[in-house]
Amino acid sequence: xxxDEIARRxxxxxxxxxxxxxxxxxxxxxxxxDDVAGRRAxxxxxxxxxxxxxxAILFCVAYFTFDIGDEPDLFLGYGASNIxxxxxxxxxxxxxxxxxxxxxxxxxxxVEISEARHxxxxxxxxxxxxxxxxxxxxxxxxxxxxxxxxxSLLGALGALGLPAIVALRDLGPLPGTALEQTVWRxxxxxxxxxxxxxxxxxxxxxxxxxxxxxxxxxxxxxxxxPVVEGVELQQEKAKAAVILVKMRPEDITPYPNRENxxxxxxxxxSKICTHVGCPIxxxxxxxxxxxxxxxxxxxxxxxxxxxxFGPAARALPQLPLMVDDEGYLVAQSDFPEPVGPxxxxxx
Amino acid sequence: MRLLxxxxxxxxxxxxxxxxxxxxxxxxxxLVTGGAYAVLSPAQASDEAADQSTVDQGxxxxxxxxxxxxxxxxxxxxxxNGNQYGPPLAGVGAAAVDFQVGTGRMPMARPGVQAPxxxxxxxxxxISALAxxxxxxxxxxxxxxxxxxxxxxxxxxxxxxxxxxxGEFFRTNCTACHNFAASGGALPGGKYAPSLRGVSDKxxxxxxxxxxxxxxxxxxxxxxxxxxxxxxxxxxxxxxAPRYGGGNxxxxxxxxxxxxxxxxxxxxxxxxxxxxASSSTRSxxxxxx
Ligand code: FES
Numbered sequence: 001x002x003x004d005e006i007a008r009r010x011x012x013x014x015x016x017x018x019x020x021x022x023x024x025x026x027x028x029x030x031x032x033x034d035d036v037a038g039r040r041a042x043x044x045x046x047x048x049x050x051x052x053x054x055x056a057i058l059f060c061v062a063y064f065t066f067d068i069g070d071e072p073d074l075f076l077g078y079g080a081s082n083i084x085x086x087x088x089x090x091x092x093x094x095x096x097x098x099x100x101x102x103x104x105x106x107x108x109x110x111v112e113i114s115e116a117r118h119x120x121x122x123x124x125x126x127x128x129x130x131x132x133x134x135x136x137x138x139x140x141x142x143x144x145x146x147x148x149x150x151x152s153l154l155g156a157l158g159a160l161g162l163p164a165i166v167a168l169r170d171l172g173p174l175p176g177t178a179l180e181q182t183v184w185r186x187x188x189x190x191x192x193x194x195x196x197x198x199x200x201x202x203x204x205x206x207x208x209x210x211x212x213x214x215x216x217x218x219x220x221x222x223x224x225x226p227v228v229e230g231v232e233l234q235q236e237k238a239k240a241a242v243i244l245v246k247m248r249p250e251d252i253t254p255y256p257n258r259e260n261x262x263x264x265x266x267x268x269x270s271k272i273c274t275h276v277g278c279p280i281x282x283x284x285x286x287x288x289x290x291x292x293x294x295x296x297x298x299x300x301x302x303x304x305x306x307x308x309f310g311p312a313a314r315a316l317p318q319l320p321l322m323v324d325d326e327g328y329l330v331a332q333s334d335f336p337e338p339v340g341p342x343x344x345x346x347x
Numbered sequence: 348m349r350l351l352x353x354x355x356x357x358x359x360x361x362x363x364x365x366x367x368x369x370x371x372x373x374x375x376x377x378l379v380t381g382g383a384y385a386v387l388s389p390a391q392a393s394d395e396a397a398d399q400s401t402v403d404q405g406x407x408x409x410x411x412x413x414x415x416x417x418x419x420x421x422x423x424x425x426x427x428n429g430n431q432y433g434p435p436l437a438g439v440g441a442a443a444v445d446f447q448v449g450t451g452r453m454p455m456a457r458p459g460v461q462a463p464x465x466x467x468x469x470x471x472x473x474i475s476a477l478a479x480x481x482x483x484x485x486x487x488x489x490x491x492x493x494x495x496x497x498x499x500x501x502x503x504x505x506x507x508x509x510x511x512x513x514g515e516f517f518r519t520n521c522t523a524c525h526n527f528a529a530s531g532g533a534l535p536g537g538k539y540a541p542s543l544r545g546v547s548d549k550x551x552x553x554x555x556x557x558x559x560x561x562x563x564x565x566x567x568x569x570x571x572x573x574x575x576x577x578x579x580x581x582x583x584x585x586x587x588a589p590r591y592g593g594g595n596x597x598x599x600x601x602x603x604x605x606x607x608x609x610x611x612x613x614x615x616x617x618x619x620x621x622x623x624a625s626s627s628t629r630s631x632x633x634x635x636x
Contacts, residue, residue: 027629072591079591086593101623192569193519194512199569209563210570211519245563282523284534284561291535293523298535309535 023112031106041106048099055092062088179343182214182240183228184319184334189215190244190268198328199244201264207285210244211271213237214331239339241271242319243281244329245301247288252302261320263329268319269305270339273297275312277340290316313342398479405480408473412454421484432458439557440487441478446553448474450546460537461560488556488567495572496552498580506580513581516574520565528598529582534561544586548579 030037062084066073073080122130143150189198193211196218204210217237219227228236249265261267269290271279278294288302297310305316317339320332338346410419416433418424423435436443447453451465469477478490494500501509518527524540526532531542538561543551555575558564565575596603 029629068591072589074589077589078593079589082592105623194515195571195574197569197571203566203568205558205564205566207558207564208566208569209520210565280523281520282534283563284538285558285563286561289535293532296535 437485513577
């Protein structure tokens with residue numbers, strides 16, 4: 001449908017509140033009327049496209065020339081390969097873009113045109129045709145008259161959802177109690193992360209922080225194989241990581257039921273933020289505040305891990321400590337509450 | 348002096364910037380006094396090496412430079428509201444003094460949430476005298492021997508392995524505050540964990556040992572001396588490593604990179620958009636012809 005036809009068809013309802021002033025008078029560019037200028041613009045555009053091809057070739061040259069790996073070539077202290085690959089490819093694309101735009105601005109026709117839009121509503125005639133076709137279909141299929149067919153079809157479509165649900169179960173076993181439990185057990189040693197060395201309370205100074213793990217992560221069986229390894233190790237580590245901190249005992253204000261959870265001012269807290277589970281060990285020894293770098297939740301470790309700032313809704317879970325026969329720090333039990341972020345069943 | 352400043356003040360006040368003359372003179376006066384103090388106070392130092400005299404010398408320096416906050420005998424000063432003005436120093440050990448004074452953090456220029464690193468005010472010898480005096484107040488960590496912190500003391504063939512191990516310790520214990528590339532980071536209330544680049548091996552070791560300011564302590568019994576040295580070896584290795592990927596913009600992660608993307612990246616896009624949309628020159632000739 002051409003512009004004129006639309007105008008004629010909508011003639012009556014398309015009353016415009018303001019008279020359409022029409023186009024400005026077209027003014028040609030220098031390149032439209034001056035051959036020299038036109039040729040100059042043509043050369044400019046071609047130059048940009050040419051430069052782009054040069055850059056593309058230089059990219060290949062850079063790719064084969066510069067060494068990467070252990071002894072990389074350097075350019076001003078940076079990796080030469082990276083710098084030149086990025087520069088040449090970037091410039092190759094940029095030059096094509098600049099050339100294209102220069103072409104459009106200087107040489108492509110720029111006579112203004114206008115095209116009116118179709119109204120979005122279909123004509124009454126079209127609407128009637130569509131509606132009658134639909135009604136005809138309903139009548140012909142007899143879906144209204146034979147409810148048995150209709151209902152059994154709906155039932156079949158619904159039942160198709162079941163295979164999907166059953167197959168989705170394969171995404172993994174239900175978590176069970178895994179969210180509530182960690183590997184911490186009564187008597188398990190609290191050991192240094194990375195080195196696995198056990199820790200005594202008197203080895204720590206006031207203001208000391210230790211990033212620690214349960215001893216079982218470093219335990220090996222008779223054949224020298226780690227007891228917990230692979231995926232299981234990662235999953236358990238994600239829940240069981242702890243920090244030990246030592247404060248002046250008089251600074252600590254434990255809840256009445258937590259009075260024997262520390263050893264000589266050493267307390268043990270989960271390292272997993274109760275907001276969305278970032279590992280936290282950003283501890284200010286003078287204020288006793290533990291700050292989560294992800295969203296700035298702040299916990300007071302001298303005051304039972306209470307939240308004093310930020311989006312976390314629960315205090316940081318504390319692991320009750322005691323010492324074993326050799327004087328090393330061990331857990332009294334697992335964490336008395338689930339560690340990490342809240343989840344549905346926890347409310 | 349007084350005469351000189353008066354005359355200077357009179358001269359300056361006649362000038363165009365008369366209003367600021369007083370301030371300028373005041374600043375000059377302060378600078379001269381401060382400078383003179385800094386230059387002249389080491390004159391109290393003595394060259395004697397004997398222990399007791401070093402401690403005595405340290406005490407003399409302490410009374411002048413430190414006692415106003417830490418108390419005459421290093422017992423600390425507590426304000427009426429219970430806050431500590433300067434903490435007690437018995438038991439902090441020589442290592443703490445060597446770190447705090449050796450990096451210019453102490454003496455503090457003014458009270459504040461954190462003592463910043465600044466120019467070192469005392470000579471080596473004075474620092475060891477101060478350290479000897481503070482160590483005499485109560486047992487604490489000593490200044491480490493160079494073998495303890497110098498990664499070059501690690502046998503050549505083990506160094507690679509030490510760097511890898513050090514990296515693990517660093518990522519576990521240090522990155523929470525000091526950032527993955529050791530470029531430091533912010534803490535609540537205007538405090539910050541400083542960048543570790545360009546800090547001497549000895550001072551890094553002492554900081555781990557003594558836990559300055561908000562930094563937790565990492566005692567030798569728990570984070571072994573060799574493990575600390577591994578961390579230092581790792582830090583040196585990342586400091587020397589070439590930047591394969593190009594400029595790291597301070598290695599602050601999304602902060603500096605985001606700023607760059609917003610200013611330079613989006614700025615360039617806006618520039619192009621303006622160029623594309625700007626109307627090109629029109630010729631009068633066309634309309635006339
Ligand atoms: S994960 Fe710790 S504050 Fe969000």
